[in-house]
Structures are given as structure tokens and as C-alpha cells.
């Protein structure tokens with residue numbers, strides 16, 4: 072118990088840092104921002120796994136030790152419990168008046184009748200009861216209940232283990248991925264199609280369910296008045312999916328909190344944003360980039376960040392980065408911003424770069440950032456960094472005849488999380504069992520009651536005593552009441568006459 | 571009434587409730603003050619004097635004492651005022667829900683007013699089964715402070731829920747979390763009283779706050795009773811209903827989001843409290859501190875995490 076207690080406290084403490092420091096698996100962008108802001112601490116923190124606390128060796132060590140201690144505690148207890156569960160109630164102590172709660176009274180009923188009556192009453196109250204005739208002709212009744220407390224306790228702790236095992240199994244045999252699908256586009260469930268793909272260590276990509284999913288349309292509603300102006304009230308993705316076995320494609324609306332399940336794989340709507348359709352031409356007027364481009368929202372009004380790379384442009388490669396603003400607005404001192412999440416005045420605000428995008432170097436690059444080591448920012452005629460502000464339908468030319476950008480159209484995209492977690496029914500069952508066990512372990516009250524009935528001087532002397540095995544003296548009141556009620560029944564019930 | 575009127579009514583009801591809680595608190599302070607000098611007031615008729623022989627510190631608090639008249643009057647007044655304030659408080663919570671057109675726990679302000687209402691409700695229900703009126707002062711004081719914090723610092727206008735919160739699991743999860751929070755809160759107040767009493771007993775004090783409380787063992791058993799109720803409810807709310815809802819809303823059961831982490835820390839701290847009560851050398855005051863640690867984690871989760879840490883669950887408003 073002492074070890075378990077220490078480990079529990081340690082587990083609580085060990086969980087704290089991960090809630091204060093951004094975690095890679097929870098919010099990778101926040102981690103990058105934090106690391107940029109604290110370059111000195113980053114090295115130390117990375118060494119201490121402080122950006123991946125919940126997968127770190129030291130955190131795992133704490134909960135594995137807890138598991139070991141749990142197993143070490145459960146195994147011996149199962150045997151003890153098995154013996155206890157079949158044990159008879161302990162024999163009636165010689166001196167009942169020495170117990171914390173006891174009553175002595177006289178009755179005219181015969182001792183045997185009283186003992187048998189007591190036995191019946193207690194059995195009805197789900198006590199396990201033994202009646203013995205004592206050497207002096209008296210009768211002793213020993214009763215005990217609450218055997219299930221220990222069972223509940225064991226069930227709870229065993230189920231905790233089962234939950235952890237289920238999570239481990241789910242992690243190993245499942246996978247999780249996410250993808251941004253622009254409306255009008257189709258996603259095919261293969262490893263390559265994912266933006267992020269995180270398989271469990273024992274999951275292989277050929278077990279991915281083979282389905283296609285097309286995003287037909289994405290609808291959003293926002294509050295257009297009131298203090299929460301601009302807050303979304305609903306997101307809906309109209310999708311069509313088809314499976315190799317399924318007959319015809321199915322249309323369905325995917326909403327937040329209403330996931331779709333296809334052959335054991337769950338599809339969740341977890342985000343959305345804008346994908347402006349952009350065409351880039353190079354100095355020769357050749358189209359070197361074209362199509363909807365996913366911009367990642369950075370604010371609640373959907374000001375979004377995106378990047379365009381045109382490696383085939385000549386005379387020089389072209390790169391762009393900047394914002395998409397669904398409702399363009401400016402204010403002095405703030406610069407351009409988005410005033411509302413809907414596309415009321417959609418505008419791109421981009422800066423341009425020439426030079427070498429670094430795509431041939433073999434180092435993998437994110438599609439959401441430019442590697443600027445070999446790039447030069449394009450400047451306007453006055454020599455200042457150039458910002459292209461392009462409203463929907465407009466074209467902007469780059470100075471020096473090196474190319475142009477056109478904002479052709481606007482689409483929305485949906486961010487889908489797709490996952491298979493095979494052990495979740497097991498985990499759910501285990502959690503429910505744990506709760507039942509917990510309730511048993513906290514609410515079942517083990518209690519012993521002893522009664523002795525002995526003939527004296529033509530009457531029967533009746534002694535009752537009880538013991539609540541938990542919670543100390545404050546339970547006394549409840550126990551006293553039980554004994555009083557029992558005494559009243561035993562001394563009146565059979566004949567209807569009181570003593 | 572329309573939404574604006576409901577909202578206005580709600581604010582008025584909450585303010586009035588806070589004022590009446592203040593009055594209730596005053597009545598309980600009077601009750602305590604009257605307990606201070608157990609041997610005073612010799613003018614009372616003989617029958618009212620306790621028949622106990624030499625009063626020990628324990629008996630002073632537990633047995634009826636001569637001036638119990640006025641003390642009782644003040645105590646009853648405190649409870650009645652608390653009940654009145656509670657009704658207004660509930661009216662404020664309900665009308666807030668009507669104003670927003672949904673359950674009244676979509677942001678921190680609402681969570682705080684609803685959470686305190688559940689705590690007071692738990693206390694009043696409990697009062698029917700156990701003699702826990704000595705909790706009245708702590709209960710009303712705590713409620714007044716939290717309502718003031720809610721009104722002055724956390725208030726945001728009522729509005730609808732963002733899509734991630736639109737699920738019936740929200741109702742199940744937050745209802746359970748609310749009930750657990752209310753009972754843990756009462757539990758923490760009882761535990762605080764236990765610590766005061768237990769120190770007074772160790773020091774053998776016959777004056778001061780501690781001497782007016784029931785004996786430490788009794789308080790400890792009551793503290794266990796309420797925690798043993800709250801713990802399974804919290805287990806259900808935070809570790810069953812929460813993950814199920816998270817699965818629907820975000821596609822994963824458990825993601826170590828700060829809010830989840832603190833719910834987990836809360837759970838672990840209370841589990842440690844339950845273990846400590848069964849561990850030699852940890853029973854009593856050390857266990858009590860663990861319960862208070864759990865309570866600190868619980869409220870940090872509802873207020874601190876929203877302010878200091880951002881995550882999926884942040885519904886702090888601006």
C-alpha cells in the first residue's frame with residue numbers, strides 16, 4: 072500500500088509538466104512557437120523529453136512501476152480473497168458487552184426460537200449466518216455480510232490493468248492519420264494520401280480499409296450578430312464514400328460529434344479552412360503552378376497562412392508565402408486582417424521570393440513553409456519588400472517581368488481525422504467494470520453481528536453485538552440502529568407480545 | 571421573457587443570492603460566536619445545563635450547552651437563509667440556461683455559478699441526513715467568494731455553443747463533472763474543518779474555532795463519506811464519459827490535452843487520498859492534505875487551465 076501510494080503521488084506529479092509545456096503530440100505548432108521563443112531552454116527541455124512527456128521513458132517508468140506494484144498487490148490478494156469469500160462468520164466472542172456496540176435485554180420467548188428467528192432475519196438481510204448450540208444450552212448466532220467489498224476492490228484494480236492493456240493493444244494494432252480534403256476532391260485511403268500518418272508499431276499499411284471518400288461540399292454557419300459575432304454554430308461536410316465491397320456510393324453528412332464508421336475505420340471531422348485557387352505564371356507566361364492551395368487558419372476569423380512553391384518557373388524558381396483573409400480589412404498600425412470568418416471580401420496578401428527553393432537537396436520540406444536559405448525576397452521599385460494584395464479574380468504581376476499570380480477562385484477544405492482503434496470495446500468494457508468494482512469497494516460495508524440467547528430464571532437473556540469493519544467510530548450510530556431494530560423484532564415478532 | 575430578459579433576471583438572481591448568502595454567513599458567525607463561552611450565562615434554568623459531568627473539550631462542542639437557545643436560533647436562521655439563497659441561485663442558473671438556449675455550463679462563469687449551486691445543494695441535502703450544520707459558515711463563505719469571483723472576473727454574455735460542444739455526451743459528461751465538483755467542494759470544506767479540529771485536539775485547545783466542531787474522528791468519517799460518493803462520479807465523468815465524448819468530437823479518447831491532464835491529476839490525487847486512509851502512517855492529517863491537493867487540482871482545472879494554458883477545452887471566453 073505504501074509503495075502504491077507513493078507511486079500514485081509520483082504519477083500525479085509527473086503528469087504536471089506536460090500540461091504546462093506544449094506537447095508535440097497535442098499541438099505541434101505550439102511546440103514550434105515555444106521553441107522559437109525560448110531557444111536556450113529548448114535543448115535542455117528536449118533532453119528531458121519535456122515536449123513528449125507522456126511517451127517519455129521517465130513517465131513510462133512511473134506507470135510501469137505502478138502496474139508492477141498493482142500486479143504484485145493483486146495476485147496475493149486473490150488467494151486471500153478466495154479463502155475469505157468461503158469462510159464462515161467468525162465465532163461469537165465470549166463477552167459481547169466488550170464490543171463497541173452491544174445490547175442486553177430479556178425476553179419471554181424460548182432461546183432456540185429467538186436464535187432461529189434471528190438467523191432468518193439476518194439471512195434475509197443477506198448475512199451469512201451460523202447458529203450453534205453452546206455447552207450451557209444457549210444458542211449463539213454469528214452473522215457476517217459485505218464479502219463483496221473485497222471482490223469489488225479486486226475487480227476495480229484488475230480492470231485498471233485491463234484498461235492499460237487495452238490502450239497498449241489499441242496503440243500497437245491501430246493507426247491514426249489526418250488529411251485535408253478540398254471540396255470537389257477525392258481521398259483514397261492509402262498511406263501516401265495522408266498528410267500525417269501515425270501507425271501503431273504492429274500495424275501495416277496493407278491493412279488500411281480500402282475506401283474512397285469525396286468531399287462534395289463544406290458548409291459552415293456563423294453567428295452574424297450579437298456579442299459572439301463570428302462564432303461558428305455548425306460545420307457540415309457532405310461526403311460520398313464507396314468501399315470495394317459496398318454496392319453503390321453512399322452520401323452522408325459528416326459533422327463534428329457525428330463521425331462516420333467505414334469497415335471499422337472511423338472518420339472524424341476535426342477542422343476546416345480555405346483553399347484559394349491560385350495560378351502562377353513564370354517570366355515566359357507558362358503556367359508553373361495551378362490549383363486549390365490549403366491555407367491553415369491562424370485566427371478565429373480564419374486569417375490563414377499558406378505557401379506556394381513553383382520550382383519549374385524560369386528564369387528563376389518562385390516561392391510565395393503569406394495570408395489569406397476571408398474578409399479583408401485594414402486598420403492603421405495593425406495592417407491587413409480578417410474581420411469575419413466567412414468569405415465576404417476574400418483577399419490574398421503574399422510576399423514573393425526568387426532563387427533556389429531547395430527542393431532538389433533531398434532534405435524533406437514541409438509544404439507549409441519556405442526554406443529561405445537560398446531565396447531572395449522580391450522588392451518593389453522603391454526597394455521595399457513587395458506585398459501582393461490580390462482580391463478574388465485579380466492578377467498581380469511581379470516586377471521585372473519574372474511572373475504573375477492570379478487568384479482564380481475559392482474553395483473550402485475539411486480536415487479529417489481517420490483512425491482505427493481495435494481494442495476500444497475492450498477498453499470500454501474494462502472501464503465500466505472498473506466503475507462497478509469501485510462502487511462495490513466503496514459502498515459495500517462489511518459488518519458482523521453476534522447474538523447469544525441463553526435461558527435464565529424462566530426467561531431468556533438476549534445479548535446482541537455488532538462490529539462495522541470500516542470507517543471507525545462514526546459508523547456507531549448506524550450500527551446501534553441496526554441492533555435496536557433487530558432487538559425490537561426479536562423480542563416482539565413471533566408471538567406479537569412484548570417482554 | 572426573451573433571452574435578454576432571462577439573462578438580466580439571471581444576473582439579478584445571482585447577485586441577490588450572493589447577498590443572502592452573506593446574511594446566512596453572518597448568522598453562522600453569530601452562531602459560532604455564541605458557542606465561545608460555554609460556561610457563561612448562569613441565569614438559565616437548571617434543566618438546560620448539560621448533564622455531562624466535567625466537560626471535556628470534545629463534549630463542549632458535541633453536547634448541548636447552556637446558551638444553545640440563541641446559538642440554535644442563529645444556526646437555524648443561517649440554514650434557512652442559505653436555503654432561500656440557494657433557491658435564488660438555482661433560479662439564476664436556470665434562467666441563464668434559458669437565456670443561452672442550452673445547458674448553463676458552456677463557459678467558466680456558468681460553470682462556477684452552477685458548480686457552487688450544486689455544492690450548496692449537496693450540503694443542504696446532506697444536512698437532512700447528518701448533523702453537519704457546523705459546515706454552514708465555511709459553506710456560505712466559500713460560496714460568496716466564488717460567486718463574487720464569477721460575477722466580477724468571469725462574466726461573459728450568454729451565447730450558443732461552438733460545434734465541438736454540441737453533443738449529448740456534453741450533458742452527461744458535464745452533469746457528472748458538476749455533481750462530482752459540488753461534492754468534492756463540500757468534501758474539501760469538511761476536510762478543512764477536520765484539519766482545524768484535529769490540530770485543536772492535538773494541542774488540547776478548548777478555545778478557538780477548533781473547539782466548536784464535532785470531534786475529529788466524526789468529521790473524518792463524514793469527509794470520507796462524501797469523497798467516497800464523489801470519487802466514482804468523477805471517475806465516470808472524467809475517465810469514461812469525457813473520453814467517449816472526446817472520441818466523437820476530436821477522434822480520440824484521450825489526448826493529454828491540459829484539461830484532460832488536470833482531470834487525471836485530480837483523479838490520482840483523490841485515489842491517493844483513498845489509499846492513504848488505508849495506509850498506516852498516512853491516516854488522518856496527511857490523508858486530508860491529499861484530499862485538499864485533489865481539490866486544488868480540481869478547481870485549477872476549471873479556472874487556472876482556462877486562463878493560463880490553451881487547449882482544445884479552452885472555453886474561457888475573451
Ligand code: HEM
Nearest residue numbers: 072075137138140141144224512513837838841844845848
Ligand atoms: C500500484 C498500484 C495499486 C495498488 C498496489 C493498490 C492497492 C490497493 C489496496 C491494497 C487497496 C485496499 C485498501 C483497503 O482495503 O483498505 C486499494 C484500494 C483502493 N484503490 Fe488501489 N492500488 C493501486 C492502484 C490504484 C489506482 C491507480 C487507483 C485509482 C486511481 C486506485 C484506487 C483505489 C481505490 C478507490 C481504493 C478503495 C479505497 C477505499 O476503500 O476507500 N488504486 N488499493
